[in-house]
Amino acid sequence: MRASHLYLSFVGASSSYMSAMGAIGPMPSSTYSRWDPSGSPQSSALQQDFQFPSAGAYFPSVLAPLASDQSQTFGSALTTGYAQQSQEFSVHYVDCPVTAALPGSVHMGVQQSPSYSWPPVSSLQPAGDPSHQGFAGEMDSQKLEEARMYIQGMDYCKKMWQDEDGDTILHIYTAKGLREYAFAAAEDLCSLGKLDSREHKGKTALLVAVTANQPLIVQDLLSLGADINACDDKGQTALHLAATYGFPRVMQTILSMGLNVNLEARNFEGLTPLHCAAISHSNTMKALCSTVPGLADVGLQSQAEDKLSCVQLLLTYGASILSQDIKSNKTVLHLAVKEGNVQLVRFLLRINLPDMQAFVNMKAHGNTALHMAAGLHSSYHQEEIIRLLLNRGADPGVRNLENDQPAHLLQSGDRGEQLKFILKKRNAASRRRVTSLQDQE
Structure with missing residues (x-):
């Protein structure tokens, strides 16, 4: 792992997978399509006459199944979704026994070593590939079988390998958005009792998937038994991270699976996911208000809508206001009041308490x-x-x-x-x- 120095540069994912994503800088809204606002069941606390943001009439259908024909494009840590982030980071891998391959060749931005074989290029498409249809889209069975064979062919040391940042093969596949390989690795690590292994900042693969805005992989990991209430070294659970970055589809995945998720979990700042969602929304609204009048920032408007949807999702599923x-x-x-966030104040005061x-x-x-x-x-x-x-x-x-x-x-x-x-x-x-x-x- 330390024989030579190889560098993988990509946007939006550091060695801790977006540990420095800026001050709550979320994925661009273009990385997933809007939700159908029709037929959204509301809890009694949210049966209200809510006026949608000026950016467009938009609310998530929080309980209805997602249409299978809605193609989604989720950015992975290596795809164009993160190309719109404001900062670039480098991940330092050194002759990784998992990602090394043919001599002199380059794949996915990593120079390859002759020691081990890398899976075929055709099988390494990110989860955001157009072939993945719908939010709950099926995995490619051929790719999954290839991935399982590849993982099963590894010896124990390779499967249990962690790099200098504590990243396992599952962390790496998850950050890259390689759904089938992440699933195969998760199955194997689950059998070894290592599904919730942590990297150097305390993130499990589930927390990496949340931070990378990978709802499909979040769904897969939870279905395999990943700890839904695991927290990183800042006390942030999956819900805290989804709320902070404003990822409503990830949040819906977490909340809709019927698991025993702690809606009132506190991070080390004493904040619940609902508090994080409110603070994040206020920060985006503040940035939006600072733009030049008449030149509305569509990206910021979309972020504000997504973050407000995270607030609503948490309240709909029972978070305490x-x-x-x-x-x-x-x-x-x-x-909300402290930050002069009139949009969120209006929303909260329309709730029937x-x-x-x-x-x-x-x-x-x-x-x-x-x-x-x-x-x-x-x-x-x-x-x-x-x-x-x-x-x-x-x-x-x-x-x-x-x-x-x-x-x-x-x-x-x-x-x-x-x-x-x-x-x-x-x-x-x-x-x-x-x-x-x-x-x-």
Whole structure:
């Protein structure tokens, strides 16, 4: 493995398979087709009059089977999907006994060694190959048989081999999007009790598949018994990663298989997957708002839609909207308001909760969402967010730990006075309603 230095350069996958994918930089939406928005069953919490993003009317059919005739093109770690990422990375392999092949030849970007034979080129098409039809498309049986024979022909040492980054043959096949070879390797490693082997950043093959946006391989690994709640060295589960990068098809695969997935798992920052999805959506909306007016970034719009769909999927499958992060007690509403993310605020406030008023007035270290909205001095959406919160029961009279009401946190000047008037007017109306109810009693 260390006899010579060979380099495999590709976009979007480092030796830890996208450990540096940027600040939540997702796969371009072009790597998979849109979902059919018709007939999407909703949980009781989501039976609402939701206005879709301006980028297009779009919601996933979260429970309906995916049409078998919808061809999907999923980017692998070596295909053009990652060519649109902003950074390039190099993976360092040294005479890998798995990926080495004929002398002097080059395959998949790796110089090949005479020591071992590499599977035929025809059998090494990424999972995103057009021959794979539909999200749940069948594997090529001939390629799968070739892969099984190849894996079975390896001796034990080769099967158990891990490179200097801890990557097994399964990690490598998964990152490259080689579905049949990943499946064959997973079958074999499963029999050896090594299906959930970890690389140097704690990622199992399942977590690599999620990060590489490979829903087909995610499905295969879960069907073979991969640990759905495994986490990396940052405490991130498969759901955390799918939510962070905004991969709704991967998330749907994880959630729809009926496995015992922990929707409330916390990463080492104290965040649930729902929190991660909200933060990621806010970051994309912030980037979208920073673009030149009139020159909408279609890629960012698609990312925002995908990430909002991840929020909806998590809520549809039972993630708690009341969950608070461990460090600051923020709910998803606090997180959305804090970033001035009016789109997500609208979405969350349209959900039919048994006690919306209690949710809106939850405190994060003493501050309600209305306190945070009052502090959005430079946000174009400050007034709209304040009005949205007030309309759903936010209490302007609540005081934080510093004994401040939301009105005390408003900016100075005319705009601050206008917003203060709105808060005082609503506060007075609330007091009149309380008095009226007391008189009726």
